[in-house]
Amino acid sequence: MFEYVNPEGQSSIENTPYRLSASIKGANAIKIGFLANGFPDSENFLALLADELSELEPGIEKEFYNKGNASIAASPELLSSITSDCQAVVAAYGH
Numbered sequence: 001m002f003e004y005v006n007p008e009g010q011s012s013i014e015n016t017p018y019r020l021s022a023s024i025k026g027a028n029a030i031k032i033g034f035l036a037n038g039f040p041d042s043e044n045f046l047a048l049l050a051d052e053l054s055e056l057e058p059g060i061e062k063e064f065y066n067k068g069n070a071s072i073a074a075s076p077e078l079l080s081s082i083t084s085d086c087q088a089v090v091a092a093y094g095h
Helices: 042-056 076-085
Strands: 030-036 060-066 088-091
Touching: 030 042, 030 076, 042 060, 042 088, 060 076
Parallel strands: 030 060, 030 088
Antiparallel strands: none
């Protein structure tokens, strides 16, 4: 079992909620895309994350994508494929 810890410290700036979301908890079936950024092991990390999410919500269907190069934006074709196939996406970015 993995435990994810948020390393952020306290901030005096008020958090602004992210407006885009998908209802995953209790969903009978939802397809989530996992977009790797092209860095080494980004696919492995997302595969482990997808497995953990599937344990929490068994109705999750997983689709994996990799933009292949961390220094460029995802192509319009890749983004189109993700948005047509998935109801939500988890993107790996950074190092």
